Amino acid sequence: MVGHFWPLAASAALFGVTSANPSQFPHRYQNVENRLRQRGSSGTPETTSPPFYPSPWMNPNADGWENAYAQAKEFVSKMTLMEKVNLTTGVGWEGEQCVGQVGTIPRLGLTSLCMQDSPVGVRLTDFASVFPSGQTAVATFDRQLLYARGLAMGQEHRGKGVTVQLGPVAGPLGRAPEGGRNWEGFAPDPVLTGIGIAETIKGIQDAGVIACAKHFIGNEQEHFRQAGEAQGYGYNITQSLSSNIDDKTMHEMYLWPFADAVRAGVGSIMCSYNQVNNSYSCQNSKMLNNLLKDELGFQGFVMTDWGAHHSGVSSALAGLDMSMPGDTAFNSGLSYWGTNLTLAVINGTVPEWRLDDMAMRIMAAFFKVGNTVGSQVPINFDSWTLDTYGPVHMAAGIGQQQINHHVDVRADHGTLIREIAAKGTVLLKNVNNALPLNKPKFLAVIGEDAGSNPDGPNGCSDRGCDNGTLGMAWGSGTANFPYLITPDAALQAKAISDGSTYQSILANNQWASTSALVAQDSVTAVVFVNADSGEGYINVDGNEGDRQNLTLWKDGDALIQNVSSLCSNTIVVIHSTGPVLVDAWYDSPNVTAIVWAGIPGQESGNSITDILYGAVNPAGRSPFTWGTTRESYGTDVLYEPEGPLPQLDFSEGVFIDYRHFDKTNQTPVYEFGYGLSYTTFSYSNLQVAKTGAAPYTPTEGYTGAAPTIGTGNVSTNLNDYLFPNASFPYVWQYIYPYLNTSSSAKAASGDEYYGLASDSYLPPHATDGSAQPYLAAADKISPGGNAALYDVLYTVTADVTNTGSVAGDEVPQLYVSLGGPNDPPVVLRGFDRLSDLAPGQTGVFEVALTRRDLSNWDTTSQNWVISDYPKTVYVGSSSRKLPLQCTLA
Numbered sequence: 001m002v003g004h005f006w007p008l009a010a011s012a013a014l015f016g017v018t019s020a021n022p023s024q025f026p027h028r029y030q031n032v033e034n035r036l037r038q039r040g041s042s043g044t045p046e047t048t049s050p051p052f053y054p055s056p057w058m059n060p061n062a063d064g065w066e067n068a069y070a071q072a073k074e075f076v077s078k079m080t081l082m083e084k085v086n087l088t089t090g091v092g093w094e095g096e097q098c099v100g101q102v103g104t105i106p107r108l109g110l111t112s113l114c115m116q117d118s119p120v121g122v123r124l125t126d127f128a129s130v131f132p133s134g135q136t137a138v139a140t141f142d143r144q145l146l147y148a149r150g151l152a153m154g155q156e157h158r159g160k161g162v163t164v165q166l167g168p169v170a171g172p173l174g175r176a177p178e179g180g181r182n183w184e185g186f187a188p189d190p191v192l193t194g195i196g197i198a199e200t201i202k203g204i205q206d207a208g209v210i211a212c213a214k215h216f217i218g219n220e221q222e223h224f225r226q227a228g229e230a231q232g233y234g235y236n237i238t239q240s241l242s243s244n245i246d247d248k249t250m251h252e253m254y255l256w257p258f259a260d261a262v263r264a265g266v267g268s269i270m271c272s273y274n275q276v277n278n279s280y281s282c283q284n285s286k287m288l289n290n291l292l293k294d295e296l297g298f299q300g301f302v303m304t305d306w307g308a309h310h311s312g313v314s315s316a317l318a319g320l321d322m323s324m325p326g327d328t329a330f331n332s333g334l335s336y337w338g339t340n341l342t343l344a345v346i347n348g349t350v351p352e353w354r355l356d357d358m359a360m361r362i363m364a365a366f367f368k369v370g371n372t373v374g375s376q377v378p379i380n381f382d383s384w385t386l387d388t389y390g391p392v393h394m395a396a397g398i399g400q401q402q403i404n405h406h407v408d409v410r411a412d413h414g415t416l417i418r419e420i421a422a423k424g425t426v427l428l429k430n431v432n433n434a435l436p437l438n439k440p441k442f443l444a445v446i447g448e449d450a451g452s453n454p455d456g457p458n459g460c461s462d463r464g465c466d467n468g469t470l471g472m473a474w475g476s477g478t479a480n481f482p483y484l485i486t487p488d489a490a491l492q493a494k495a496i497s498d499g500s501t502y503q504s505i506l507a508n509n510q511w512a513s514t515s516a517l518v519a520q521d522s523v524t525a526v527v528f529v530n531a532d533s534g535e536g537y538i539n540v541d542g543n544e545g546d547r548q549n550l551t552l553w554k555d556g557d558a559l560i561q562n563v564s565s566l567c568s569n570t571i572v573v574i575h576s577t578g579p580v581l582v583d584a585w586y587d588s589p590n591v592t593a594i595v596w597a598g599i600p601g602q603e604s605g606n607s608i609t610d611i612l613y614g615a616v617n618p619a620g621r622s623p624f625t626w627g628t629t630r631e632s633y634g635t636d637v638l639y640e641p642e643g644p645l646p647q648l649d650f651s652e653g654v655f656i657d658y659r660h661f662d663k664t665n666q667t668p669v670y671e672f673g674y675g676l677s678y679t680t681f682s683y684s685n686l687q688v689a690k691t692g693a694a695p696y697t698p699t700e701g702y703t704g705a706a707p708t709i710g711t712g713n714v715s716t717n718l719n720d721y722l723f724p725n726a727s728f729p730y731v732w733q734y735i736y737p738y739l740n741t742s743s744s745a746k747a748a749s750g751d752e753y754y755g756l757a758s759d760s761y762l763p764p765h766a767t768d769g770s771a772q773p774y775l776a777a778a779d780k781i782s783p784g785g786n787a788a789l790y791d792v793l794y795t796v797t798a799d800v801t802n803t804g805s806v807a808g809d810e811v812p813q814l815y816v817s818l819g820g821p822n823d824p825p826v827v828l829r830g831f832d833r834l835s836d837l838a839p840g841q842t843g844v845f846e847v848a849l850t851r852r853d854l855s856n857w858d859t860t861s862q863n864w865v866i867s868d869y870p871k872t873v874y875v876g877s878s879s880r881k882l883p884l885q886c887t888l889a
């Protein structure tokens with residue numbers, strides 16, 4: 001989501017003031033003429049997206065949704081047309097207290113549904129926690145911790161009155177390591193991301209909050225995701241970037257984790273800013289109707305990213321269910337839906353069953369997570385100010401009341417946050433027993449990244465700077481720190497309690513004093529460095545969301561090289577949003593240990609202290625590859641568009657991250673899945689058992705016809721849709737379902753035309769509510785695609801023995817070679833975190849290999865197929881340390 005927020009301190013100035021003040025939207029009004037960097041005149045879209053209609057309607061009998069749909073049907077049956085429209089359309093930017101809210105249904109006692117960022121905690125409020133990033137959490141390779149994180153985040157959102165937590169993230173997947181928001185997601189591997197997103201969703205929804213899997217799909221870079229935003233930094237593009245993704249790559253990579261999200265019962269999915277094959281994601285019928293709702297059988301609702309809505313009728317027919325934040329442009333007071341959707345249903349361009357389907361999907365998700373009408377936790381915070389009193393309708397500046405109740409929802413989540421960040425920390429190098437530290441005589445901590453931001457942990461709005469230790473990256477995927485324990489604070493406390501001496505220099509640019517310190521005898525130097533990134537609406541140090549390079553920030557490389565030239569025991573700790581280039585110094589004999597601590601959240605210092613001192617024996621695994629050069633990845637962000645319609649061809653197909661390094665036979669510095677421990681493990685006794693599952697059956701037959709829910713015929717008398725009466729408490733700029741006047745629909749829009757310019761053209765079958773054939777790869781009942789894809793075909797076990805002298809966790813991993821000439825050498829298909837194996841103890845690693853795990857997407861039959869090529873399973877401790885293997889019979 002986007003966040004052109006006013007600084008919190010300035011929001012008081014908004015009261016009663018028009019929010020069309022140009023300075024608030026510099027990217028829209030600024031004269032960019034002198035900064036235009038438009039290149040060439042090409043950029044004509046070549047790739048197109050085939051139409052797919054009608055939009056699949058919900059299946060009330062879908063697994064896990066039966067009760068929810070029974071409740072939804074009862075509720076939606078009582079709703080009028082305009083009440084249904086109210087549920088589908090946001091009230092406009094800053095119209096209410098959450099980052100997005102839809103209209104209420106006062107007659108039926110339904111208060112507003114509250115959509116709130118973010119994937120790491122409740123954004124834009126106080127007394128809430130900041131969790132480790134998704135990328136750091138998934139580096140634990142621990143399903144229980146991923147679930148626990150989701151549950152705790154869900155509990156905090158629920159406590160604040162949030163209905164939908166806008167997370168977790170599987171798009172970006174991480175096509176390019178420079179991608180600004182990769183840290184918000186999990187890993188550039190669909191299986192790891194799929195398990196990460198599914199466990200997080202289960203946790204959030206078990207807490208009674210609807211999860212929102214985002215961004216669907218192809219949102220792999222920040223540059224050019226929105227035309228207006230890119231104009232603001234000097235590119236005169238006319239449309240958002242198009243991610244051009246072929247069908248096989250879509251299924252085997254980018255769609256895969258969303259299938260897991262749907263299978264986990266996710267209640268909502270957010271369509272993205274970008275286009276896919278030159279059709280905007282939020283009106284792309286191939287993506288929403290065909291892949292998401294038909295093939296995957298998604299039963300929840302699709303909402304737009306904030307401002308990703310670009311048409312009225314087209315998006316409704318293409319499968320969109322909710323417009324966020326509801327207005328055409330922030331604070332325009334106009335909407336593609338709202339009044340327009342009311343009219344479109346009355347005039348028949350959007351069939352009544354489609355609107356009913358939207359309402360049913362939204363209410364089913366609401367009930368599925370345990371909500372009941374009338375007993376929602378009241379929204380007790382305000383996103384636009386931390387002041388206790390203020391206007392409930394911030395954009396209009398009216399409704400003065402208590403808007404922040406400052407409810408402390410943190411419980412004891414700090415303990416969990418500390419554990420996750422420690423267990424997600426990856427030990428990349430450790431020689432001469434440099435780690436764990438054991439009462440070092442003299443500990444010196446060097447680097448700005450060990451200390452605090454002089455402006456405080458929340459000193460930069462949406463964490464849009466890289467000052468002090470990097471506890472959280474930037475953008476809307478953030479939350480306010482309740483506190484941030486710096487590495488300096490925690491390490492100093494530990495060192496002093498041990499009787500060590502301790503000195504820190506919390507800057508990268510104090511070489512005179514730093515050299516004097518680290519040149520002393522018996523110094524153990526820990527150098528903290530970082531590399532940051534974030535969302536495209538904030539530019540930090542020239543990085544427009546995406547990183548402009550893969551090197552450390554603020555002279556980090558020089559600092560490490562300088563310190564290690566003087567100190568033979570130099571330990572490096574990296575906080576980063578992805579891989580950084582370490583080639584210049586990683587193999588120096590004086591660099592005795594290297595630790596990747598990701599983006600750890602509020603307990604940063606405690607987590608890294610637990611690892612450095614061995615209170616937690618490291619077992620995190622790198623969720624991406626560490627290449628020697630930027631070019632070694634084979635993929636990059638598109639920084640210069642070739643024309644007004646930027647085209648990003650995913651021509652590398654499935655070969656990103658380790659798949660690319662393996663295919664091109666390059667040796668990375670540290671491979672995907674790599675990580676050390678303070679003990680050692682051996683692998684043995686690989687066993688493969690075939691289960692004798694039934695053969696795969698493509699789904700056949702027809703759905704039922706589209707149901708209309710409720711009272712039947714829609715009135716065509718426009719007088720029935722007017723604003724209730726003169727005393728109706730109309731809020732300025734607010735989006736309503738009503739018409740202003742009945743004289744004509746045209747007049748009602750207050751505009752020359754009242755719909756999408758091209759919607760006189762309705763795609764064939766778009767309004768057809770008759771029974772539709774099932775797709776072969778879909779399922780009649782089970783969300784996530786044909787249920788037989790998840791049949792277990794083989795059970796694989798192996799023994800993992802702790803051969804060292806201390807207890808520790810190990811992360812055994814299973815990779816498969818699908819065997820074809822165009823297949824990656826190996827792909828991850830299973831893993832586990834075997835916890836707390838004592839010295840000499842053996843644990844059993846077990847993976848259930850499913851049909852999907854062994855299949856390729858076949859573009860001809862439009863189904864998953866197990867090829868005839870020989871298949872091999874490998875088991876080991878990383879994508880390149882695979883001592884055990886066996887051919888599948």
Ligand SMILES: *[C@@H]1O[C@H](CO)[C@@H](O)[C@H](O)[C@H]1NC(C)=O
Binds near residue numbers: 047245246247287
């Ligand atoms: C995009 O185009 C490619 C190549 O023509 C095609 O394989 C794929 O199915 C299309 N995807 C979408 C979502 O339109």
Ligand SMILES: *[C@@H]1O[C@H](CO)[C@@H](O)[C@H](O)[C@H]1NC(C)=O
Binds near residue numbers: 102
């Ligand atoms: C739609 O929502 C608005 C805002 O909550 C509310 O004022 C209005 O009464 C609702 N309209 C209907 C028809 O429920």
Ligand SMILES: *[C@@H]1O[C@H](CO)[C@@H](O)[C@H](O)[C@H]1NC(C)=O
Binds near residue numbers: 036238
């Ligand atoms: C931007 O490009 C559009 C279409 O290519 C053109 O009409 C417009 O004049 C350009 N704007 C500027 C400021 O150059």
Ligand SMILES: *[C@@H]1O[C@H](CO)[C@@H](O)[C@H](O)[C@H]1NC(C)=O
Binds near residue numbers: 340
């Ligand atoms: C209806 O949508 C069109 C764009 O398709 C927009 O220009 C118009 O202002 C909208 N009408 C209302 C009442 O929001």
Ligand SMILES: *[C@@H]1O[C@H](CO)[C@@H](O)[C@H](O)[C@H]1NC(C)=O
Binds near residue numbers: 454466467540
């Ligand atoms: C904090 O970051 C901002 C933006 O990156 C920078 O301009 C400013 O100088 C920094 N402040 C300090 C005290 O480092």
Ligand SMILES: *[C@@H]1O[C@H](CO)[C@@H](O)[C@H](O)[C@H]1NC(C)=O
Binds near residue numbers: 540550555
């Ligand atoms: C890479 O970008 C960072 C952050 O903007 C900057 O500090 C660093 O100097 C850049 N590195 C190189 C080699 O230009």
Ligand SMILES: *[C@@H]1O[C@H](CO)[C@@H](O)[C@H](O)[C@H]1NC(C)=O
Binds near residue numbers: 508510555556559562
């Ligand atoms: C590295 O050392 C050189 C002198 O040898 C000094 O000029 C430079 O500022 C130092 N850089 C850092 C980041 O420590």
Ligand SMILES: *[C@@H]1O[C@H](CO)[C@@H](O)[C@H](O)[C@H]1NC(C)=O
Binds near residue numbers: 568589
């Ligand atoms: C390692 O550190 C020692 C000082 O302890 C220094 O003399 C030596 O040159 C350093 N070696 C390297 C490769 O930097």
Ligand SMILES: *[C@@H]1O[C@H](CO)[C@@H](O)[C@H](O)[C@H]1NC(C)=O
Binds near residue numbers: 312339340755
């Ligand atoms: C029906 O209403 C919608 C929404 O205002 C408008 O876009 C569309 O052009 C109208 N169609 C007809 C046939 O009147």
